[in-house]
Amino acid sequence: MDLEPAHRFIVSSPPLPSRSAPSSTAPVDVLAQWMTTGKPSQPSPLPQPHGGLRFAFYGRTSTLRHQNRVSSHGWQRDMADHLIMGRGQIIADYFDAGTSRRTPWPQRPQAAQLMATITDPNPAVDAIVVGEYERAFTGNQFSTIYAWCTRHRIQLWLPETDGPVDLGKRDHRALLALLATQSQREVLRARHRVLAAMHNQATQQGRYLGGRPPYGYQLADAGPHPNPGDARWGRRLQRLSPDPHTAPHVTWMFRQRLAGHSIASIARNLNDRGIPCPSSADPHRNRHRNQGAWTLRTVAVILANPRYTGRQTWNRRGTGSTDPTSKPALSVKLAHPALVTEHDFVAAQQTRAARPSNDGRTHQFALAGLIHCGICHRRLDSHWNHGRPTYRCRHGHRSTQGPTQTRPKTLYIREDHLIDQISIRLGDQTTTGHNEPAPNRTQPSRIATALRTSGTFVICDHAGCRLETINST
Template identity: 35%
Template sequence: MDLAFLGRVSTEDAQDPVSSRMWQLKRARDLVEPMGHRIVVEFFDIGQSRSLPWKRRPEAAMLLEEMKRPNRRFDGIVVGEPQRAFYGHQFAMTFPVLTHYGCALFVPEVGGQVDPDSDAHEMMMSLFGGMSKSERSRIQKRTQAAMRELAARTDRRLGGRPPFGYMLADAGPHPNPARAATGQRMHKLVPDPVTAPWVAKIYEWGAVGEGLRSIAQHLTDQGAPSPSAHDRERNKHRDPRGWSHATVRTILTNPTYTGFRHWAKQEKYEQLLDVEDVAAGNATRMRWRDQSDWIVPEQQTHEALVDLATWQAVAARYQATAREGTGTGAGRCMERRPKNAKRIYPLAGHVYCAHCDHRLAGAYRKPAAKDGNGRILYQCDFAKRYALPEEIKDGHPPVNLNQAIILPALDADLADLFSDPRAVAAALLKDDGPSPEQRTLHDRRRRLQQEIDNLVGFIASGKASDAIATALATKEAELAATKERLAEIGKPRKRPDAEEVVAALNVIGGAVGALAHATDEERRDLYNALDLRIRYDATEKRAHYTVSPLLSTASRSDSRVRRGT
């Protein structure tokens, strides 16, 4: 009998995926090969929790899909360990499906094939599912208990990103001998010489009663690096220009700046993915815990940037504003409205403001009359969320792009564009300057060099410290990595065959031609495939767009075809 091997390893197991796969596969082979069976295909999920049902594990889901086909490659399934394959009641939900499609199941603990008519086999497999659930729960409780004790009674850094104003410094070898032997180190929070002075400034402004918008504007006007500008690697998704009002509030209410680490401010909980389908399993969510339940150590864990009295006075003011729902960031203390998952915005993520280059956000506007139709608008909320930099502070008009107006013009223009695949192919294969990644790397190189010069200036002025030396070494390493990446992507690459590009564009052209009858979901998928980017000028009421189809085929990832509509 030809069999499919099914295995799984998760991050919770703290195992090497390669070795885990090897021993599970060996167990499976030792079971079935003496019976004359052979394993012809393997499905192995990495980083997937055992609590996920098979349909939500990528490899297991692929196995289930192939099992339904008449020309499938296997007649049965073999697992290396039942606790890794089944969790809780998953066996009772999955095995009847296998039986329906005539797919056998082999388990080492059963000694061979599971008999669908055997009550003993069913009880045994259900027991393994219960053991798997119990094992996961036990690991979670042990880990949480250990972390709580470490958080309450030690000054060890327990992981996570350092808040703005701090940086990580070496604190010696890891206390676990096995981890120390592999080179792992402990870390501690130390003030960042570049950003720590700005945290003190923020609290000075907050202490005299300035509002969040006012403080954000002060920081932007004075050139203070925002968290997203200071560390682009961990904040790539945020706009580096200007300070967000919500960011200022987060800093003003963060107790870490008092020198005491606060742990367990949020907690994970599991919620049914679909209350009408329990077999779909749970989804892990995060929620804020009550402040009285936060774990605070008995002694100071790192250097304070703000004294406790100042923090309490400032934080109380902004926390009270949030509870009243009158300030930026009030949503944290309020129940969020459920999202309307049925509404799809086809142009979401593709439209940018020509004045500030901020991505427009989709919004639905209800009809004025009961028998009217609602509108979908794409709006620029940069000024609502951020303090405006000097270069765009003046002349930023309200931006409201009506989807019903732009879609017909866009679709007609795309159809015209892809009516000549050879012209599009020529434009895609044209070398037209540095790529977006190269421009980003050049900007990062200039910024890092400036920060290094600033740190060297600190040392030259007699303000040297271990923290400054560590920061200098870190920035120099980042600069070296940036230069190395620039050199790597600057190498010439093999250009694709023009005829292959034309053939692929013909297929895309067919999809574009059917846009007039497409659903919003189909439009969204096609716009994503085209890597559509629209730049909308609200003053001129004109949109310029670019498309980058065949990113994997074109010789340059920034090869674009540009048009206006």
């Protein structure tokens, strides 16, 4: 069978240093030969395989930021070339850059192309060769790919086995089990070391560990990098410094909160005064956001950020594990200028604008989600008012914005009044004359169960209420 041109199977984007098969007419590098043997020798043609296997090389690198793609590809390819020397030649090259080893092969771009090439009715390769086990596999990935290769009669070569893998051999099975465990251990050790170092840098050194600076701060130079090697390369540390344009607004928010104002009123005041929200004040670092106004969540997040006290934090959403590196980190000393004192920050977290219920019980809303507005077609919000459950619709109005003249009047519905009306419409004879409830009046939970079972919703407006089912015409 005639082989198609090899360049059809070579991955061309992005380009990597080309590697051509050895040729009997290729010139010999005399200097390289002297460096290897210590003395010059007569040029001789390199050995050329005759009838060898057709290999597809596969390699991978995790990141492009901390690893050089060309270098990583180079040493992995060198290992593969040395492994198959005299046994065949590599005619296809597949290399995944910026792909985690945890990603399954079918989800890796280049690995998926390799698998598609092999599943072709007339595959152009006889075997897959990798430069290092850990670069290609982790966990149970090897057993899955090995079984897949066996079904397609493709060999899988590893440097660790010095040739094709044969799980029928006991020593190969033991070696692959050891490599799988070692690969997992490498990931866990690297993760633990990185997290432990970052935890220490945040707590003991108060170092800024990256990310977008909080609203009210900007990045400032903090001197050369403490690692001498990084310092020689010109790397420098950064720290948080108050932003003269936004820091006063953060201080004002904490003062308002300590005065008893609600988060909604703070956000509404900021919008009314035209104060730029975080995504508007720093659009370059917030390209994923298009909200141009203050929201309740934005104000709440700012008021709950302990970095405004001047102490650095990291991993605030800890996993709760017993491992110290997985817990939230707080610097032991001030790392940057504070915008609020620690005493005021803690007091702001304990401030409530709304009064708690006098009886301490949880409020129950039996008809929640069953009442729709006949004006704007929204579901009514559950609202506790004057010690009883009520429902309201503000027709899209938000607490962070002032009311407009064109907005319809807010709709308020008392649950007990609504229960009486629904009972009459459902034919429940539990009321007496003059709309006075009887002693054995229908319970709200019973009405809610009947509505949900029949797929019925309550449509309310200022004129009254009506019942509608989902499949009613």
